[in-house]
Amino acid sequence: MKRKITLKDIAKELEVSISTVSKSLKDSPEIGEDTREKVKAFAALYNYKPNNIAISLKNRRTKNIALIIPEIVNDFFGEVIGGVEQVANEKGYNVIVCLSNESFDKEVVNIDTLAHGGQVDGFIISLSKETMLRQDYNHLIEVENQGMPLVMLDRVTEQVLCDKVIVDDARGSYNAVSHLIEQGCKKIALITTVDYISVGHLRTQGYIKALGDHGLELDPSLIVRIDGIAGCEDPIKKLVENQDIDGVFAVNELFAVTAMKAVQNHGKKVPQDVAIIGFSDGKLLKHATPAVSTVSQHGEEMGRVAVKMLLKRLQSDKEEESFSTRVIKTSLIKRESSGS
Amino acid sequence: MKRKITLKDIAKELEVSISTVSKSLKDSPEIGEDTREKVKAFAALYNYKPNNIAISLKNRRTKNIALIIPEIVNDFFGEVIGGVEQVANEKGYNVIVCLSNESFDKEVVNIDTLAHGGQVDGFIISLSKETMLRQDYNHLIEVENQGMPLVMLDRVTEQVLCDKVIVDDARGSYNAVSHLIEQGCKKIALITTVDYISVGHLRTQGYIKALGDHGLELDPSLIVRIDGIAGCEDPIKKLVENQDIDGVFAVNELFAVTAMKAVQNHGKKVPQDVAIIGFSDGKLLKHATPAVSTVSQHGEEMGRVAVKMLLKRLQSDKEEESFSTRVIKTSLIKRESSGS
DNA sequence: TTGTAGGCGTTATCAC
DNA sequence: GTGATAACGCCTACAA
Numbered sequence: 254m255k256r257k258i259t260l261k262d263i264a265k266e267l268e269v270s271i272s273t274v275s276k277s278l279k280d281s282p283e284i285g286e287d288t289r290e291k292v293k294a295f296a297a298l299y300n301y302k303p304n305n306i307a308i309s310l311k312n313r314r315t316k317n318i319a320l321i322i323p324e325i326v327n328d329f330f331g332e333v334i335g336g337v338e339q340v341a342n343e344k345g346y347n348v349i350v351c352l353s354n355e356s357f358d359k360e361v362v363n364i365d366t367l368a369h370g371g372q373v374d375g376f377i378i379s380l381s382k383e384t385m386l387r388q389d390y391n392h393l394i395e396v397e398n399q400g401m402p403l404v405m406l407d408r409v410t411e412q413v414l415c416d417k418v419i420v421d422d423a424r425g426s427y428n429a430v431s432h433l434i435e436q437g438c439k440k441i442a443l444i445t446t447v448d449y450i451s452v453g454h455l456r457t458q459g460y461i462k463a464l465g466d467h468g469l470e471l472d473p474s475l476i477v478r479i480d481g482i483a484g485c486e487d488p489i490k491k492l493v494e495n496q497d498i499d500g501v502f503a504v505n506e507l508f509a510v511t512a513m514k515a516v517q518n519h520g521k522k523v524p525q526d527v528a529i530i531g532f533s534d535g536k537l538l539k540h541a542t543p544a545v546s547t548v549s550q551h552g553e554e555m556g557r558v559a560v561k562m563l564l565k566r567l568q569s570d571k572e573e574e575s576f577s578t579r580v581i582k583t584s585l586i587k588r589e590s591s592g593s
Numbered sequence: 594m595k596r597k598i599t600l601k602d603i604a605k606e607l608e609v610s611i612s613t614v615s616k617s618l619k620d621s622p623e624i625g626e627d628t629r630e631k632v633k634a635f636a637a638l639y640n641y642k643p644n645n646i647a648i649s650l651k652n653r654r655t656k657n658i659a660l661i662i663p664e665i666v667n668d669f670f671g672e673v674i675g676g677v678e679q680v681a682n683e684k685g686y687n688v689i690v691c692l693s694n695e696s697f698d699k700e701v702v703n704i705d706t707l708a709h710g711g712q713v714d715g716f717i718i719s720l721s722k723e724t725m726l727r728q729d730y731n732h733l734i735e736v737e738n739q740g741m742p743l744v745m746l747d748r749v750t751e752q753v754l755c756d757k758v759i760v761d762d763a764r765g766s767y768n769a770v771s772h773l774i775e776q777g778c779k780k781i782a783l784i785t786t787v788d789y790i791s792v793g794h795l796r797t798q799g800y801i802k803a804l805g806d807h808g809l810e811l812d813p814s815l816i817v818r819i820d821g822i823a824g825c826e827d828p829i830k831k832l833v834e835n836q837d838i839d840g841v842f843a844v845n846e847l848f849a850v851t852a853m854k855a856v857q858n859h860g861k862k863v864p865q866d867v868a869i870i871g872f873s874d875g876k877l878l879k880h881a882t883p884a885v886s887t888v889s890q891h892g893e894e895m896g897r898v899a900v901k902m903l904l905k906r907l908q909s910d911k912e913e914e915s916f917s918t919r920v921i922k923t924s925l926i927k928r929e930s931s932g933s
Numbered sequence: 934t935t936g937t938a939g940g941c942g943t944t945a946t947c948a949c
Numbered sequence: 950g951t952g953a954t955a956a957c958g959c960c961t962a963c964a965a
Contacts, residue, residue: 254653254740254741255739256653257709257711257739257740268681274874298601300709301877302709302710302711304650304710304711305711305712306649306650306655306711306712307650309646310644310646310647310650311598313594315646317689317712325671325672325674325675326668326671326672326675326876328666331665331666331671332665333690334665334690334692335665335666338690338692339692342691342703347689347691347707347712348689348690348691349657349687349689349690350674350678350688350689350690351678351682351687352674352675352678352679353686363682367687369640369642370643370644370645370647371597371642371644371645371646372644372645372657372687374594398595399594399597400594400595401594406730451923452765471605476815481735500738506748507876507880511880513882514880516662517882534664534846536876537876537877537880538856539879540847540850540851541880541881541882542780542853542854542857542881542882
């Protein structure tokens with residue numbers, strides 16, 4: 254690789270010292286007008302740009318942040334990346350994206366490498382499923398102990414003290430289910446994840462509360478808990494065919510469209526016979542036929558907020574004070590699948 | 594931020610020199626067995642990890658690569674990220690993801706910053722629409738001139754000499770359209786992008802050739818070219834309602850589902866009245882009802898291949914030799930929307 | 934007004 | 950066997 258021009262090169266060429274060059278380029282009043290101009294002209298001509306690695310070494314900050322997410326084939330995380338990247342770039346930070354692929358080990362390796370290697374100034378992380386299942390958060394606690402800022406996003410845990418960005422999952426699903434009830438649904442199925450996933454758990458609670466508040470019986474046979482994304486068709490199909498339901502609340506996009514497909518294949522109409530509402534505002538629900546109502550969690554905004562919290566920590570020198578949790582409001586997007 | 598432990602710290606603590614520590618940790622036979630062990634034990638105890646920034650400065654390589662893509666709310670690019678990230682991580686590289694948002698300016702800024710700033714060792718890029726429209730590739734040519742490896746992916750141009758990874762777009766769409774014809778379609782609409790987008794252009798050519806080879810007339814009124822993603826509904830709707838078609842080939846996911854929706858709203862059945870086939874194997878087509886046939890471009894593999902090409906360049910010191918273009922084979926995924 | 938020197942953390946060369 | 954030194958590119962306190 255062709256070597257890039259350095260301060261030293263300029264200094265030699267112009268027969269001045271390195272510090273003169275450095276100061277000139279920073280418009281230091283220490284340096285005489287004419288030398289300053291001469292240096293700047295030369296630097297511009299040769300397209301000089303300071304070497305960020307050297308600056309990082311000197312300043313002990315890299316202007317990189319790590320974003321660790323469980324997967325990417327999920328519009329929610331795609332949006333998060335977008336939001337994070339946008340704000341980070343505006344503020345002069347680069348985003349290193351790491352996928353844990355829902356694996357505890359990969360999450361740990363990623364974090365350890367970046368944290369100890371000193372490649373990033375801070376982390377934004379959404380926990381992998383496996384991590385939540387094992388409830389082993391030492392890698393994160395250690396990051397915090399090192400004094401590296403850490404912001405958790407969406408999939409969080411109380412066992413790590415740090416800034417957090419979440420949505421009001423329980424309320425979001427409460428509203429969604431209430432909406433179904435208002436549309437006249439009486440027998441509403443819930444398609445959710447296993448309980449160790451923080452958001453799945455909260456969304457389940459919203460469902461339960463909504464039923465209760467509207468005087469509907471909680472019928473456990475209308476609830477199906479799915480572990481993993483592969484092979485969700487079967488349990489959903491079974492539920493749809495064996496239970497006499499008139500509404501479905503699904504805690505993510507995939508479950509919602511899968512349920513809709515099962516309903517339609519079963520010869521029923523959406524929303525006339527069965528109304529459906531999902532969670533997460535991705536393409537899948539928007540472009541389904543009929544378009545599926547959903548709870549928007551504003552992934553992009555969550556990403557933006559997370560970066561801002563992180564940068565705030567990075568820019569203040571006072572250690573630790575107190576941590577805050579920002580709750581982003583969900584909003585209900587009513588589409589065809591839940592009646593007019 | 595708490596300072597991380599350095600060689601110097603260890604040296605002071607153990608009352609040996611820095612070089613002794615460095616060599617011990619690298620298991621250099623120069624150092625006596627016992628000092629070596631002592632140092633290693635101490636380092637392990639305090640969880641010493643070398644500072645990668647310092648190493649980068651010394652070695653003039655960062656072990657970071659930049660991936661520049663136009664957008665992320667598109668499963669194809671999501672898959673690409675996955676593939677890139679996977680192989681890069683395996684090889685000890687980090688991936689800095691940048692979104693150009695289809696903007697020429699942002700693409701230029703991203704590249705200039707990272708290239709001149711010395712934050713990355715190489716680039717993988719998929720061109721923004723605006724860049725292809727303007728045909729201004731100076732920022733990329735300059736990267737090449739600097740001797741930084743550059744791999745173009747999917748959206749490429751002949752005007753930049755570098756390694757490339759593409760799919761056989763023309764053949765992929767040829768196969769797709771041929772499949773429709775074999776299913777008995779006679780009047781096949783083409784929903785494509787404007788022509789300056791390399792892949793849109795090629796896919797259009799495949800369509801034309803397939804018609805010709807099967808003795809079907811090319812009817813320009815069956816072709817609609819859409820600029821941008823917003824507001825594709827109207828032209829598609831108009832086409833579907835005004836033309837008597839029995840097949841649709843769309844060059845991306847969104848156009849395909851939008852067409853399907855228009856067809857269904859128009860009171861026709863898919864695939865009985867109108868067969869549909871798309872391009873790109875994302876969730877949108879897979880989970881549509883009916884599931885939509887498509888041409889898979891294997892985004893993840895493209896990403897993997899791109900990184901491998903990039904790393905190969907990075908690891909060989911010989912400059913420039915010749916550039917290669919890897920063509921990934923598409924495959925036809927037959928689903929419900931195009932008949933049995 | 935300009936230059937010198939030391940340091941950020943590491944490695945490699947060379948001297949002891 | 951071990952250590953001193955210089956270098957990667959930049960910044961800055963201090964000296965001239």
